[in-house]
Amino acid sequence: MNPLAEELNKIIQNANPNVYAMMSQKGKELYFPKGILSQGAEAKEKAFKYDATIGIATENGVPMHFPSIISYINLRPDESISYASSFGLPELRKTWQQLIYSKNPSLSKKEISLPVVTNAITHGISVTAEMWLDQDDAILIPDKNWGNYNLIFTVLHGVRIKQFSLFSDSGGFNLQSFKQCLNDETVQRKKIAVLLNFPNNPTGYTPTKSEGEAIVQSLIEIAERGKNVLAITDDAYFGLFYDPDSMNESLFSSLASAHPNIMAIKLDGATKENYVWGLRVGFISYGTSLGGNHRTFYEALEKKTAGAVRGTISNSSHLSQSIVLGSLNSKNYNQEKEEKFDIMKARAKKVKEVLSNTKYDNTWYLYPFNSGYFMCLRLKTVNAEKLRLHLLEKYGVGVISIGETDVRVAFSCVEVKDIPDLFEILYKGVKDLENL
Numbered sequence: 541m542n543p544l545a546e547e548l549n550k551i552i553q554n555a556n557p558n559v560y561a562m563m564s565q566k567g568k569e570l571y572f573p574k575g576i577l578s579q580g581a582e583a584k585e586k587a588f589k590y591d592a593t594i595g596i597a598t599e600n601g602v603p604m605h606f607p608s609i610i611s612y613i614n615l616r617p618d619e620s621i622s623y624a625s626s627f628g629l630p631e632l633r634k635t636w637q638q639l640i641y642s643k644n645p646s647l648s649k650k651e652i653s654l655p656v657v658t659n660a661i662t663h664g665i666s667v668t669a670e671m672w673l674d675q676d677d678a679i680l681i682p683d684k685n686w687g688n689y690n691l692i693f694t695v696l697h698g699v700r701i702k703q704f705s706l707f708s709d710s711g712g713f714n715l716q717s718f719k720q721c722l723n724d725e726t727v728q729r730k731k732i733a734v735l736l737n738f739p740n741n742p743t744g745y746t747p748t749k750s751e752g753e754a755i756v757q758s759l760i761e762i763a764e765r766g767k768n769v770l771a772i773t774d775d776a777y778f779g780l781f782y783d784p785d786s787m788n789e790s791l792f793s794s795l796a797s798a799h800p801n802i803m804a805i806k807l808d809g810a811t812k813e814n815y816v817w818g819l820r821v822g823f824i825s826y827g828t829s830l831g832g833n834h835r836t837f838y839e840a841l842e843k844k845t846a847g848a849v850r851g852t853i854s855n856s857s858h859l860s861q862s863i864v865l866g867s868l869n870s871k872n873y874n875q876e877k878e879e880k881f882d883i884m885k886a887r888a889k890k891v892k893e894v895l896s897n898t899k900y901d902n903t904w905y906l907y908p909f910n911s912g913y914f915m916c917l918r919l920k921t922v923n924a925e926k927l928r929l930h931l932l933e934k935y936g937v938g939v940i941s942i943g944e945t946d947v948r949v950a951f952s953c954v955e956v957k958d959i960p961d962l963f964e965i966l967y968k969g970v971k972d973l974e975n976l
C-alpha cells in the first residue's frame with residue numbers, strides 16, 4: 541500500500557475505527573498523490589523566475605488560449621480554462637459548506653467536512669461507490685428510484701442493490717419495509733449502506749418531519765446493535781419542498797453526528813438545485829460523530845476523495861466552478877433562487893389541483909408528492925409503456941413509463957397554463973387505449 545494511503549488510514553483509524561472499517565479496499569488504498577501536484581504548488585509559491593512545472597501552456601503570463609475560445613467566456617483565462625484542483629476551487633468549497641449550514645439549521649454546531657467538488661452528483665455517487673463499497677456489499681434503496689443507481693452500483697461496482705417499498709398502503713413512507721430490509725440485511729453482515737434520495741426521483745416525495753425522525757431513529761438502532769451504517773443522501777433536488785409538513789432539511793443534518801457507527805455522506809450539487817444541469821458541478825460532504833479532532837480526520841477523507849476524483853476525471857471544469865461560484869456570490873442570488881422556486885411550486889400546486897378532479901379516480905392513482913421536479917401516476921387500466929407510445933404517436937406528448945403501471949411526469953418542464961391540458965391528454969390517451 542502507498543505510504544500516503546497508510547498515513548491517511550492511520551488518521552482515520554485513530555479518529556474512528558468504524559469509519560475505517562466501512563471503507564472499501566479501494567477506499568483504504570486511496571491517497572492524494574504528491575508528485576507533480578505538490579511540486580507544482582511549491583513552485584507556485586517559490587519559483588519567482590520561471591515556473592516550468594505545471595501541465596498547461598502559458599503565454600504572456602496567462603494560460604495560452606485561442607481568442608475564438610475565450611471570446612465566448614466572460615472570465616479571465618486563469619479563472620476558466622486552466623485546471624482547477626482535484627478538490628475543487630477552495631472558495632467554492634467554503635461557500636457551498638456555508639450554504640449547507642444555512643439551509644440545514646440543525647447542522648449548526650456539528651462539524652462536517654469541506655465539500656469536495658465532483659463532476660456533479662452522478663460522479664459523486666460513483667466516487668462514493670468506489671471509496672466505500674466493495675463487490676457484494678449491499679446498498680438499500682427505495683423501490684421507486686433513479687434508474688442510474690443500477691448502472692453505477694450493480695453494473696460498474698458489483699454492489700448488491702436491495703429495495704424496500706417506498707410507500708405504505710396508507711400512502712406515507714413505508715417505515716416497516718425500510719426497517720425490515722435493514723434488519724434482514726444486517727443479520728449476517730456488519731456493514732449496511734443506505735441511499736436516501738429526497739425529494740425522490742421519480743415520485744417527488746419527501747417524508748414528513750416525523751417520518752424523517754423515524755428513519756434516522758431506525759438507523760441509530762442498527763448502529764447501536766454494533767453494525768456499521770453508511771448513510772448516503774442523494775440531495776439532488778434539495779430545497780424544492782412545497783409542503784410545510786415535509787422535511788425541509790436533508791437527513792444528513794440528523795445523521796451527521798448521530799452515532800460513531802454511522803458515516804453520513806451528502807451528495808448534492810448545483811445541477812438541479814441551481815438549474816445548471818450541463819455545468820456538472822456537484823459535491824461530496826462527510827459527517828460523523830467523533831471523540832477527537834474532526835479537521836484532521838475530515839482532511840484525510842477529503843484527500844482520499846480528491847484522490848478518487850484525480851484518478852477518474854482529474855478535476856471538475858474550472859469554468860463551470862467559476863460560473864457557479866460567481867452566481868452564489870451574486871447579490872441577486874437569493875432573489876433568483878426564490879423566483880425559480882416559486883415557479884416550480886406553482887406548477888406542483890397546479891398539478892395537485894388538476895388531479896384532485898374525481899373524474900380521474902378510475903384512471904389512475906396519484907403517488908404522494910410534495911417536492912422536487914416530478915410526480916408519478918399508477919395507471920389502473922392500461923399498460924404504462926403502451927400509453928407512453930400512444931401519447932407520443934397521437935398527441936406528441938412525452939412522459940416516462942416505469943414498469944407495467946407507472947408514469948412519471950416532469951412538471952418541472954411544463955408551464956402552469958399547460959398543466960390542465962397535459963393531464964387531459966393523458967386521460968384521453970388512457971381512454972383511447974381502454975376502448976381499443
Ligand SMILES: Cc1ncc(COP(=O)(O)O)c(C=O)c1O
Pocket residue numbers: 659660661662663686737740741774776809811812817822
Ligand atoms: C436522484 C438523482 N440523483 C442524481 C442525479 C444526477 O444528477 P447530476 O446531473 O448532478 O449528475 C439525478 C438526475 O436525474 C437524479 O434524479
